[in-house]
Amino acid sequence: MRKVLALSLVLFAATIVVPLFGxxxxxxxxxxxxxxxxxxxxxxxxxxxxxxxxxxxxxxxLDQQNWGGVNITDHGHIHYFVDGAIKANTWLTxxxxxxxxxxxxxxxxxxxxxxxxxxxxxxxxxxxxxxxxPSIKILEPTKDESVSSLGFRxxxxxxxxxxxxxxxxxxxxxxxxxxxxxDGATYKxxxxxxxxxxxxxxxxxxxxxxxxxxNNHTALPTEYSDSVNVMIATPSITLTAPASxxxxxxxxxxxxxxxxxxxAGAFGGWNETGRGHVHVFEVVNGVENYKxxxxGSSYTFSxxxxxxxxxxxxxxxNNHTELPTEYSxxKTVTVTAAGSPLEAxxxxxxxxxxxxxxxxxxxxxxxxxxxxxxxxxxxAPPPQM
Numbered sequence: 001m002r003k004v005l006a007l008s009l010v011l012f013a014a015t016i017v018v019p020l021f022g023x024x025x026x027x028x029x030x031x032x033x034x035x036x037x038x039x040x041x042x043x044x045x046x047x048x049x050x051x052x053x054x055x056x057x058x059x060x061x062l063d064q065q066n067w068g069g070v071n072i073t074d075h076g077h078i079h080y081f082v083d084g085a086i087k088a089n090t091w092l093t094x095x096x097x098x099x100x101x102x103x104x105x106x107x108x109x110x111x112x113x114x115x116x117x118x119x120x121x122x123x124x125x126x127x128x129x130x131x132x133x134p135s136i137k138i139l140e141p142t143k144d145e146s147v148s149s150l151g152f153r154x155x156x157x158x159x160x161x162x163x164x165x166x167x168x169x170x171x172x173x174x175x176x177x178x179x180x181x182x183d184g185a186t187y188k189x190x191x192x193x194x195x196x197x198x199x200x201x202x203x204x205x206x207x208x209x210x211x212x213x214x215n216n217h218t219a220l221p222t223e224y225s226d227s228v229n230v231m232i233a234t235p236s237i238t239l240t241a242p243a244s245x246x247x248x249x250x251x252x253x254x255x256x257x258x259x260x261x262x263x264a265g266a267f268g269g270w271n272e273t274g275r276g277h278v279h280v281f282e283v284v285n286g287v288e289n290y291k292x293x294x295x296g297s298s299y300t301f302s303x304x305x306x307x308x309x310x311x312x313x314x315x316x317x318n319n320h321t322e323l324p325t326e327y328s329x330x331k332t333v334t335v336t337a338a339g340s341p342l343e344a345x346x347x348x349x350x351x352x353x354x355x356x357x358x359x360x361x362x363x364x365x366x367x368x369x370x371x372x373x374x375x376x377x378x379x380a381p382p383p384q385m
Contacts, residue, residue, distance in 0.1 A: 108125070207227055207230075
């Protein structure tokens with residue numbers, strides 16, 4: 001009887017304890033994480049290669065010493081894939097993936113154990129990018145444009161290639177670098193910026209060439225370049241104005257500029273060689289009186305007094321400072337009094353009627369001469385006695 005009671009108690013306890021233990025959750029997997037920081041999803045990348053950079057967190061240790069060895073909890077490395085094909089396995093969080101064909105690709109980074117086996121569950125991240133052939137195009141200056149001998153802006157558009165100021169002159173990384181600027185075949189400058197101001201080129205025709213280069217200034221296996229022909233000109237400004245106007249009329253000055261860019265967008269801002277605007281002056285007794293500044297091509301004076309007025313226009317920098325050499329033009333305009341016979345197109349009754357009288361006298365004189373000629377020019381004979 002005691003045995004039966006004991007067995008019953010054991011069975012009863014089992015019915016309580018077993019469900020309790022069975023309800024306990026399984027041990028959770030360590031919360032490892034990996035995230036692709038660059039490139040961003042849907043980014044344009046180079047067919048030459050793309051640099052992928054990841055961040056690993058939540059206690060996972062990238063173990064260089066035991067790479068490919070015995071598994072250790074929380075230790076391992078990263079496998080990198082392109083379209084499902086493994087391209088690299090390393091403890092590094094930044095690698096360059098090469099050999100991309102033009103078009104879309106899926107880049108994937110996955111945490112692995114030391115022996116390369118996948119974690120359970122799998123810990124990975126992926127992005128979709130589009131690979132394209134590198135290119136560079138000159139946007140400014142345009143073909144056959146006249147630019148300044150003081151200096152001019154070269155602006156380019158670069159696709160499927162990373163312009164890297166950080167690694168300029170340093171170690172190569174496939175798919176990134178900078179551009180070299182040439183005058184024909186002669187090297188002139190290098191920059192990782194897409195806008196650069198060229199100075200020191202002589203006046204005359206030139207061919208500007210830009211080409212993509214590696215970080216350490218070596219040429220890429222294939223040349224990616226663009227070129228444009230320009231005419232470099234010494235700055236000049238030519239003023240046009242009426243010789244005279246009547247009192248009360250406006251005087252509009254107009255000018256043409258070459259070898260210098262009139263830069264309305266940077267008016268009053270930072271200087272950029274070869275760009276700026278015009279200052280307008282009225283010169284009185286040899287003294288230049290500032291009247292206005294404009295990036296336009298004309299300026300109008302009103303209410304000028306009778307007499308002569310001398311105007312001057314001069315090229316200035318964006319920030320209103322003078323250029324090292326003066327480039328200017330001057331014109332003198334005469335303002336005449338209202339009703340003055342000097343006034344262009346004015347009607348003068350005195351002059352008109354005086355001219356008519358003079359014309360009548362001339363006609364009468366000519367008629368008299370013709371009459372005399374008809375008589376042979378001889379005197380009539382005296383009467384007979």
